[in-house]
Amino acid sequence: MYQSFIGLEVHIHLLTKTKVFCACRSAFGDEPNTNVCPVCMGYPGVLPSLNLEAMRMGCTVARALNCRIPEKTWFERKQYFYPDMPKNYQISQFGSPLGQEGYVMLEGRNIKKQVRIKECHLEEDAGKMIHTGTVSLLDYNRAGVSLLEIVTEPDMETGEEAELFIQQLRRTVRYLGVCDGNMEEGSLRADANVSINLPGKGLGKKVEIKNLNSSRFVRLGLNYEIKRQGDLLDQAKTVTQETRLWNENRDQTEPMRTKENAQDYRYFPEPDLPVFTPDKAFLTSVEAALVELPAPRMKRFEQDYGLNREQAELICDEKALADYFEEAVAAAKAQGLDTRDGAGRIANWVLTDIKHILGREGLSSIGSFRLKPQWLATLVVMVARGQVSMKNGKQAMDRVIAEDREPEALIREAGWEQLSDPVQIGKVVEAVYRAEAAVFVQAQAARAEGNQKRQRSLSAYLVGRVLEQTGGRADPKIVGAQIELLIQTP
Numbered sequence: 001m002y003q004s005f006i007g008l009e010v011h012i013h014l015l016t017k018t019k020v021f022c023a024c025r026s027a028f029g030d031e032p033n034t035n036v037c038p039v040c041m042g043y044p045g046v047l048p049s050l051n052l053e054a055m056r057m058g059c060t061v062a063r064a065l066n067c068r069i070p071e072k073t074w075f076e077r078k079q080y081f082y083p084d085m086p087k088n089y090q091i092s093q094f095g096s097p098l099g100q101e102g103y104v105m106l107e108g109r110n111i112k113k114q115v116r117i118k119e120c121h122l123e124e125d126a127g128k129m130i131h132t133g134t135v136s137l138l139d140y141n142r143a144g145v146s147l148l149e150i151v152t153e154p155d156m157e158t159g160e161e162a163e164l165f166i167q168q169l170r171r172t173v174r175y176l177g178v179c180d181g182n183m184e185e186g187s188l189r190a191d192a193n194v195s196i197n198l199p200g201k202g203l204g205k206k207v208e209i210k211n212l213n214s215s216r217f218v219r220l221g222l223n224y225e226i227k228r229q230g231d232l233l234d235q236a237k238t239v240t241q242e243t244r245l246w247n248e249n250r251d252q253t254e255p256m257r258t259k260e261n262a263q264d265y266r267y268f269p270e271p272d273l274p275v276f277t278p279d280k281a282f283l284t285s286v287e288a289a290l291v292e293l294p295a296p297r298m299k300r301f302e303q304d305y306g307l308n309r310e311q312a313e314l315i316c317d318e319k320a321l322a323d324y325f326e327e328a329v330a331a332a333k334a335q336g337l338d339t340r341d342g343a344g345r346i347a348n349w350v351l352t353d354i355k356h357i358l359g360r361e362g363l364s365s366i367g368s369f370r371l372k373p374q375w376l377a378t379l380v381v382m383v384a385r386g387q388v389s390m391k392n393g394k395q396a397m398d399r400v401i402a403e404d405r406e407p408e409a410l411i412r413e414a415g416w417e418q419l420s421d422p423v424q425i426g427k428v429v430e431a432v433y434r435a436e437a438a439v440f441v442q443a444q445a446a447r448a449e450g451n452q453k454r455q456r457s458l459s460a461y462l463v464g465r466v467l468e469q470t471g472g473r474a475d476p477k478i479v480g481a482q483i484e485l486l487i488q489t490p
């Protein structure tokens with residue numbers, strides 16, 4: 001068998017309001033060629049100036065990936081010609097990128113390994129080419145948009161690991177609020193490099209799969225390549241060093257261009273941009289932007305709230321959801337519920353009913369959800385205390401959302417408070433006892449015969465009748481005990 005090596009180059013669009021070296025609006029989906037100016041159109045003689053917000057966001061990602069921010073960082077011109085790049089060079093970083101020598105821990109099902117980050121560098125995106133029939137159209141709205149490239153060392157071995165890397169990174173940059181992570185719109189895209197070799201022989205000849213716009217394609221493309229390259233070596237053939245593309249209709253990679261040698265981009269320092277020396281205030285603002293990241297947060301949720309791995313992962317997938325959860329847990333605790341008890345209950349509500357409602361209402365994030373975390377806490381506490389049945393509690397939640405009002409009064413007005421007074425329940429049980437005398441006799445007979453299954457189903461029926469009579473308000477535990485007593489002692 002062969003050893004495989006995978007290194008990723010991931011590009012993310014930073015959520016800066018303006019482009020990286022000019023004041024043009026940075027937005028997806030605007031009318032083509034409306035967000036352009038002489039700077040990003042590459043007119044001669046204009047001066048780029050650095051968007052400090054882009055630098056800060058880039059450095060924040062670098063720090064989240066455990067990279068070192070160098071004392072000085074600067075920009076180079078990377079020269080090449082392509083119609084989507086009107087300057088004929090791209091301003092990028094080469095000699096001293098803003099983030100260097102970091103690492104991340106990949107952690108997932110059956111995967112646990114460290115992946116070294118080679119560097120993070122800030123650059124400008126190119127425009128967009130649209131090919132229609134015999135003409136090609138160019139939209140320069142994207143030219144000059146802030147792009148951060150994250151480059152890993154070739155430390156991954158399988159398509160699954162690379163897929164997990166992309167998923168973790170996507171979650172991280174969304175947590176940091178620096179990228180929307182939308183792979184379909186191209187806000188996060190990856191080039192995947194892969195080679196194989198005999199064990200112990202080091203890196204092989206690398207193939208680059210370009211422009212993967214889904215983490216699934218990253219996995220599929222890489223696993224396809226590992227197999228393809230293995231077949232070639234098995235037949236004593238050699239792997240050509242080249243760039244390939246993933247064809248999602250044929251589920252295979254296909255050659256795009258062969259790169260004999262590394263291209264010579266004639267990098268040289270961008271003369272129009274000064275060297276950037278991060279000062280103390282800048283570095284402090286970077287550290288301040290580092291929120292608790294998804295991985296440690298998941299661990300904390302498991303430890304402090306007693307959630308299982310899957311619950312923690314689902315809740316921590318999105319920062320807003322994790323924040324919402326923690327606010328609800330804190331509110332339930334303030335109302336006297338034990339933290340872990342509350343957390344377990346709230347996790348269940350969030351991951352079933354609330355996810356369902358969000359889906360039904362077409363809300364992609366909990367940010368704009370009308371059910372305040374405090375209100376969810378009140379509902380959960382009332383159920384935990386037996387003040388409202390689970391069923392009525394869930395029904396109340398729908399009304400709370402529809403009417404946008406606090407649950408306690410709503411439950412009282414609707415008459416949904418749980419009935420737990422044994423005397424009051426006893427009266428209803430007695431009425432059912434009279435109306436369903438025949439069933440009681442059958443249940444007693446089943447008990448005498450030792451037919452537990454039949455006895456249970458008959459008593460469940462009787463409990464159901466009592467609940468029905470009380471509009472679902474009677475505490476089923478108390479009802480059950482009273483019915484049982486009547487069956488045992490006729």
Ligand code: ADP
Nearest residue numbers: 005006007008152153154193194195203204206
């Ligand atoms: P290039 O100069 O061709 O862009 P780099 O050294 O910048 O190459 O590496 C680009 C990416 O390719 C990095 O993520 C790196 O880890 C990966 N890579 C480099 N060499 C190999 C190899 N032989 N096999 C697999 N991945 C590789």
Ligand code: MG
Nearest residue numbers: 009149151262
């Ligand atoms: Mg490279």
Ligand code: ZN
Nearest residue numbers: 022024037040
């Ligand atoms: Zn511009």
